[in-house]
Amino acid sequence: MADPNPQEDFSKLTADLAALREDVAKLAESLATLAKQEGAAAAETVKEKVRSGKAQAEATAAGLLDEGAAAVEDAKACASALCRDASGAIERNPFAAVVAALGIGFVFGLISRSR
Template sequence: MIDTKPVEDASRDLAADLAALRADVAKLTASLAKVVKAEASSTTESVYGVMDVAKQKISDRASDARGKLTDASSELEASIERNPLMAVMIAMAAGLVIGLISRGK
């Protein structure tokens, strides 16, 4: 008669090792998922932070440009009020140049 005890013991040991390996893989997968989630959250917060800074800079620059445009418009109006004849002559010259350019060959 053949003694099958060592084969059965080896089979049980293999099954136990496989079960332990499955548990380790499951723990590793859970840990990896937590790390990925934390990194994704951190990256998302960083992106939102950069976007907020960029949004604020754009808003500041737009406000500055709006102020400069208002100042330039006021200066132009004042200049036209001081020299109306010069303003009419400049407008006429600009119209003549635009007409000649758009006329074509």
Template sequence: MAQPNPQDDFAKLSADLATLRGDVAKLTETLTALARSEGSAAADAITGRIRSGAARAEAAASGLAEEGYAALQEARTRAQALSGDLGATIERNPYGSVLAALGVGFLFGLLSRGK
């Protein structure tokens, strides 16, 4: 049997460690590149979703604004029609309109009076 030589064993161990260090360095580079690639892809996906959500929110807000404007126009038209109808009624029956206004004023006075 041959005697183990500590210097040869140490040299082999040093060579193995150097190889291991090189492998770890390559692995680190590969993982870093992979992380950058995946991070970029994830950032792109998130950016796309944010843009899509913003576009949907903008479309919804635009639709609501259009609906609100249409409702305002309709309310304005109805108010003008009601005003015209009220004016015509007052012109046809001025005494009855004055008496109705007095009655409404009297009721408001009674309701607002404290006990």
């Protein structure tokens, strides 16, 4: 059996520690590279989701704008038709229109007086 040589054991231990340090440094470098790659992939996924959400929101807003414009046009048409109908009724029967206006004024007067 060989006698243990502390100097030789210490040298081997120092060499092993140096190799271990290199391995840990390589592992840290590999993990950093992997983290960067995964972070970039995650960022790209988030960007794509944001783009998709933005496109959907824009499409919805455009649809709502079109629906609103159509509703405004319908309301204008209804108001115009109502005005024409009211004008026609007043021209056909002016006395009834004056009596109706007086009645409406009287009712509003009573309502406002009670407060």
